[in-house]
Amino acid sequence: MSVKAQPDLQSAARLSVAPMMDWTDRHCRYFHRLLSARTLLYTEMVTAPALVRGGALHLLDYSPEEHPVALQLGGSDPQELAQAAVLGAEAGYDEINLNCGCPSDRVQSGTFGAVLMKDPARVAECVAAMREAVDVDITVKCRIGVDDQDPETVLPEFLDRIRAAGCQRVTIHARKAWLQGLSPKENRDIPPLDYDLVHRMKAEFPDLHISINGGITSIAQAKTHLEAGLDGVMIGRAAYHQPADILASADPQIFGAGEVADSVAVVHKMVPYVERHLASGGRLHQITRHMLGLFAGRPGARGWRRTLSEGAVQDKAGPEVMLDALARVTQTQVEQAV
Incomplete structure (x- = not known):
């Protein structure tokens, strides 16, 4: 053992x-x-x-x-x-x-x-x-x-x-x-x-x-x-x-070790976890409700929250909702960078 x-x-x-x-x-x-x-x-x-x-x-x-x-x-x-x-x-x-x-x-x-x-x-x-x-x-x-x-x-x-x-x-x-x-x-x-x-x-x-x-x-x-x-x-x-x-x-x-975590990468890392949770009979919003503040204070935060909170409660909502919300964040960041 x-x-x-x-x-x-x-x-x-x-x-x-x-x-x-x-x-x-x-x-x-x-x-x-x-x-x-x-x-x-x-x-x-x-x-x-x-x-x-x-x-x-x-x-x-x-x-x-x-x-x-x-x-x-x-x-x-x-x-x-x-x-x-x-x-x-x-x-x-x-x-x-x-x-x-x-x-x-x-x-x-x-x-x-x-x-x-x-x-x-x-x-x-x-x-x-x-x-x-x-x-x-x-x-x-x-x-x-x-x-x-x-x-x-x-x-x-x-x-x-x-x-x-x-x-x-x-x-x-x-x-x-x-x-x-x-x-x-x-x-x-x-x-x-x-x-x-x-x-x-x-x-x-x-x-x-x-x-x-x-x-x-x-x-x-x-x-x-x-x-x-x-x-x-x-x-x-x-x-x-x-x-x-x-x-x-x-x-x-x-702690003086490791690197600053990238929020976009974290969203992608959550996808397999979400898929396992859904496969076991869970609902998307049970996970994503904890993620609403991930981009707080950053460009695109409002779109992230809205897309996630509205989409995650829908029947059969899957990780695509999370990725769509992320796309809104990156789109806003690109627009503001222009």
């Missing part, structure tokens, strides 16, 4: 794409991987009960090309999370990440996500149980605090607890989560980000691999955080809506 080569996650985590519900599914991750060979990719949050009690193992499906890829779990029961971690490790994920940052009502009702910031002892139990159950890295994604907590007090205690439980890498969203009074959408901008606190945590916990998340919208900003001493940067919505801006130059800019 062949043994899968273990990726260098310490290196891959220099840049990662945040787990985002309804966005970072397997099709999105395959597309992102074509833009960057080295960036660490995360699944959408998968709840431990769905895997362990619901038997929804299809939620673990992914393509081998996605490595390095991490599974994010939601849950608060140590033993159930341990069982889910085993399922994730058996599926071949390189890392298992515990969600302690999502503020949505649905997550709160399940007693996991950002609400776990209020119970660092339980989080430590969860980390320890998962750490005991599997050999792959167990990591945590958290906030600086929730509601009226004082981040200066609660965050160091939280980090100390999970480190003692065996967590060596953590991603900190530099904004408090408000569980009452703000919608998750409002919580994207309120309260303000506190990047300085995250940097101070790196100074206080030098042995922890700390990535920063929240409001970072460019490779230049990412490099600023890395050069200031943080170990990694996680980017969310910007990587989804402007994937080429963030990921196409990530390999040479962040």
Whole structure:
């Protein structure tokens, strides 16, 4: 039996794409991987009960090309999370990440996500149980605090607890989560980000691999955080809506190896993947909805989006829709170059 080569996650985590519900599914991750060979990719949050009690193992499906890829779990029961971690490790994920940052009502009702910031002892139990159950890295994604907590007090205690439980890498969203009074959408901008606190945590916990998340919208900003001493940067919505801006130059800019990905070539590389998906009974728009921002800010972007969004939902739509949309991009670029 062949043994899968273990990726260098310490290196891959220099840049990662945040787990985002309804966005970072397997099709999105395959597309992102074509833009960057080295960036660490995360699944959408998968709840431990769905895997362990619901038997929804299809939620673990992914393509081998996605490595390095991490599974994010939601849950608060140590033993159930341990069982889910085993399922994730058996599926071949390189890392298992515990969600302690999502503020949505649905997550709160399940007693996991950002609400776990209020119970660092339980989080430590969860980390320890998962750490005991599997050999792959167990990591945590958290906030600086929730509601009226004082981040200066609660965050160091939280980090100390999970480190003692065996967590060596953590991603900190530099904004408090408000569980009452703000919608998750409002919580994207309120309260303000506190990047300085995250940097101070790196100074206080030098042995922890700390990535920063929240409001970072460019490779230049990412490099600023890395050069200031943080170990990694996680980017969310910007990587989804402007994937080429963030990921196409990530390999040479962040990892110091590889070339800038060509967006036109990426579209052509997606054709065989699309054909396989359609042959298995899938629909084109399930893939192309993640590609709408590929040419964001570039000539032809509007035609690309319109052609793709209108054509991909049609019955029997195939890769020709994607190639037609690409032709509109190149035609616009030629016209503007004249």
